[in-house]
Amino acid sequence: MAKLKYRPINLGRWLVWGGTALVMIVLPLIFTSGFTLTLLSQIGVSIIFALSYNMLLGQGGMLSFGHAVYSGLGAYFSVHALNLISKGAFYFPVTLLPLIGGLAGILFGVIFGYVTTKKSGTTFAMISLGIGEMVFACSLMFPGFFGGEAGVSTNRVIGQPFLGITYGPSIQVYYLIAGWALVCMAAMFAWTQTPLGRMANAVRDNPERAEFVGYDTHMVRFLTLVISGFFAGIAGGLSCINYEIVTAENVGALRSAGVLMTTFIGGAGFFFGPVLGSIVFVAMVSAVGAMTKAWAFYLGLLFLLIVLYAPGGFASLIAMHVPVIKARLMRRLWLPYAAAAAAGIVLLAGLVSLVEIIYHYSLEGGTAPEMTLFDFTFDVTDGTPWAVAIGLLVGGFVISRFAWNAVGRAWADIVHILQRQSA
Amino acid sequence: MSTAIELKAVTKSFGNTEIIRGVDLAIPQGERHAIIGPNGAGKSTLFNLISGRYPVSGGQIELNGESIIGLKPFEINRKGLSRSFQVTNIFQRMSVFENIRCAVLWSLGYKYSFWHRLGGLKDANLRAEEVMESIGLKQRRDTSAGVLSYAEQRALEIGVTIAGGAEVILLDEPTAGMSRTETADAVELIRKVSKGKTLIMVEHDMGVVFDLADKISVLVYGEVIASDKPENIRGNKAVQEAYLGTEAH
Numbered sequence: 001m002a003k004l005k006y007r008p009i010n011l012g013r014w015l016v017w018g019g020t021a022l023v024m025i026v027l028p029l030i031f032t033s034g035f036t037l038t039l040l041s042q043i044g045v046s047i048i049f050a051l052s053y054n055m056l057l058g059q060g061g062m063l064s065f066g067h068a069v070y071s072g073l074g075a076y077f078s079v080h081a082l083n084l085i086s087k088g089a090f091y092f093p094v095t096l097l098p099l100i101g102g103l104a105g106i107l108f109g110v111i112f113g114y115v116t117t118k119k120s121g122t123t124f125a126m127i128s129l130g131i132g133e134m135v136f137a138c139s140l141m142f143p144g145f146f147g148g149e150a151g152v153s154t155n156r157v158i159g160q161p162f163l164g165i166t167y168g169p170s171i172q173v174y175y176l177i178a179g180w181a182l183v184c185m186a187a188m189f190a191w192t193q194t195p196l197g198r199m200a201n202a203v204r205d206n207p208e209r210a211e212f213v214g215y216d217t218h219m220v221r222f223l224t225l226v227i228s229g230f231f232a233g234i235a236g237g238l239s240c241i242n243y244e245i246v247t248a249e250n251v252g253a254l255r256s257a258g259v260l261m262t263t264f265i266g267g268a269g270f271f272f273g274p275v276l277g278s279i280v281f282v283a284m285v286s287a288v289g290a291m292t293k294a295w296a297f298y299l300g301l302l303f304l305l306i307v308l309y310a311p312g313g314f315a316s317l318i319a320m321h322v323p324v325i326k327a328r329l330m331r332r333l334w335l336p337y338a339a340a341a342a343a344g345i346v347l348l349a350g351l352v353s354l355v356e357i358i359y360h361y362s363l364e365g366g367t368a369p370e371m372t373l374f375d376f377t378f379d380v381t382d383g384t385p386w387a388v389a390i391g392l393l394v395g396g397f398v399i400s401r402f403a404w405n406a407v408g409r410a411w412a413d414i415v416h417i418l419q420r421q422s423a
Numbered sequence: 424m425s426t427a428i429e430l431k432a433v434t435k436s437f438g439n440t441e442i443i444r445g446v447d448l449a450i451p452q453g454e455r456h457a458i459i460g461p462n463g464a465g466k467s468t469l470f471n472l473i474s475g476r477y478p479v480s481g482g483q484i485e486l487n488g489e490s491i492i493g494l495k496p497f498e499i500n501r502k503g504l505s506r507s508f509q510v511t512n513i514f515q516r517m518s519v520f521e522n523i524r525c526a527v528l529w530s531l532g533y534k535y536s537f538w539h540r541l542g543g544l545k546d547a548n549l550r551a552e553e554v555m556e557s558i559g560l561k562q563r564r565d566t567s568a569g570v571l572s573y574a575e576q577r578a579l580e581i582g583v584t585i586a587g588g589a590e591v592i593l594l595d596e597p598t599a600g601m602s603r604t605e606t607a608d609a610v611e612l613i614r615k616v617s618k619g620k621t622l623i624m625v626e627h628d629m630g631v632v633f634d635l636a637d638k639i640s641v642l643v644y645g646e647v648i649a650s651d652k653p654e655n656i657r658g659n660k661a662v663q664e665a666y667l668g669t670e671a672h
Contacts, residue, residue, distance in 0.1 A: 201517065211495065214529030214587060
């Protein structure tokens with residue numbers, strides 16, 4: 001007679017979720033600048049959006065090029081609802097406004113999803129791209145709803161304050177986003193532990209077998225997309241509150257490509273991958289974007305490196321170290337890692353110097369040839385900074401090769417030890 | 424005894440090539456029925472027609488007296504017919520337990536539920552544990568299906584096929600590629616899990632066929648040339664000429 005294994009309380013899981021909540025509460029108290037608060041709010045919205053995307057890509061094996069349709073339309077419905085609320089057309093608390101975005105996500109998930117999920121693989125990807133372009137084109141065809149090129153703006157501060165909450169100050173908006181992010185993260189994680197969530201994995205891995213155990217693969221994909229659309233719509237609603245403006249960009253291909261990159265950089269194969277991806281992506285776009293015009297180049301390069309050398313994303317890099325830590329073998333990696341990091345810094349310094357010099361030379365070389373980089377001020381029309389940058393780049397590349405060979409050897413030893421231990 | 428599966432003048436063509444040429448077959452409930460024949464005879468194609476993987480070109484297929492023509496594989500599965508594949512067809516990235524649990528969810532009524540927690544589905548989890556025990560993979564519960572040995576993967580394939588409790592089971596070459604010991608274990612497993620069910624099996628190993636089957640149908644060039652009890656098939660001259668040769672003696 002078979003017996004069931006029961007796990008009364010998963011303490012580790014509670015600790016992870018509790019820790020995440022604590023971090024979300026404490027972060028704005030530590031980093032109090034307005035810029036950091038904006039960054040954290042963007043990360044919160046991005047986490048919901050990317051996790052909803054990963055329900056398709058990671059959980060259901062659906063590569064979508066048009067996911068911004070659901071978040072964008074959610075944002076548009078939210079912005080119109082907010083404007084109507086402020087005019088007194090109906091009463092609805094701003095705190096729950098993302099739900100309107102979520103419902104819009106469901107509605108369009110049902111409409112578009114039924115068609116897109118009929119097929120999987122490349123066909124699905126192509127249809128999703130087509131629908132994305134179609135909706136983006138609609139933004140110019142229906143300016144009454146989409147607001148034309150200027151978009152639709154709103155004011156999130158409406159009605160009487162409730163317990164002092166007006167959503168005027170950024171900190172209040174941050175905590176609203178953080179609260180929604182935590183609830184959505186928990187709900188999306190819970191979804192992975194349901195029959196539909198598991199069958200989405202089954203359809204991703206082997207759609208034929210899934211059909212022969214009684215499941216309509218089209219229906220599994222369709223329901224997954226509708227639920228994913230709901231969460232994307234919530235992200236759209238929060239984005240509307242955060243920025244107080246919604247433009248055609250919200251439904252555009254760039255937004256769809258952004259969420260794909262976010263998820264891939266973080267790691268589509270892991271639930272927490274898109275969370276990591278959101279932190280990296282928002283940091284690259286906002287923080288690096290504030291520092292240099294070349295941010296998109298660096299983001300593209302990072303994406304390329306991830307695709308080539310860590311296709312499982314940052315999450316996979318973390319996950320691959322778990323058995324090493326458990327076997328207490330990390331000490332074998334510290335030295336090679338330190339060498340690789342040092343070499344990487346030299347390589348990165350060379351690359352950044354060269355890219356920034358080229359940018360400055362191309363854009364302002366004729367009018368303002370002086371630039372400051374890493375606290376050094378120099379003339380980009382002079383040959384020395386070019387030579388130093390190229391030197392750092394080539395030197396960094398050469399020593400990186402040696403350093404990464406050492407990392408490779410250390411890993412080979414560790415794998416050998418782990419295999420021996422498990423045998 | 425009522426008929427579990429009935430094929431009436433079933434044909435299947437790919438372009439101008441007719442693979443199945445007017446097959447008539449009636450398999451009563453509870454029978455273990457083997458379909459044998461040389462390579463290219465159309466055995467797997469016949470399985471694909473019965474299970475809805477391919478549409479028929481002509482004829483009728485009935486499951487428990489009800490036509491299943493035009494139904495999709497998942498609809499046929501829900502009517503109580505489950506199949507295995509010649510090439511192992513499981514969820515490679517999932518654990519043994521998850522593979523079997525996926526196969527029991529629909530039959531236990533959980534369908535597309537996103538409001539039940541898998542860990543809390545006592546009936547599904549218990550059924551998965553039972554099936555896992557019956558196919559001898561209990562020790563490999565949390566092992567990823569992709570890293571199981573070939574024989575273990577074939578056992579899991581059978582487990583996934585029977586887990587939903589289908590009354591009609593189609594096994595496509597369940598012992599292909601196995602050693603003698605593994606084959607003997609597989610035969611015992613099939614005997615155990617098909618008890619009280621209708622079993623239709625395509626198999627090349629004559630030892631397995633004559634050991635397990637209540638009745639054998641011989642398919643040659645898309646036609647059933649004989650359908651009888653094993654002892655009669657063994658002595659059938661047409662079958663010997665077409666297929667068995669001296670192996671049957």
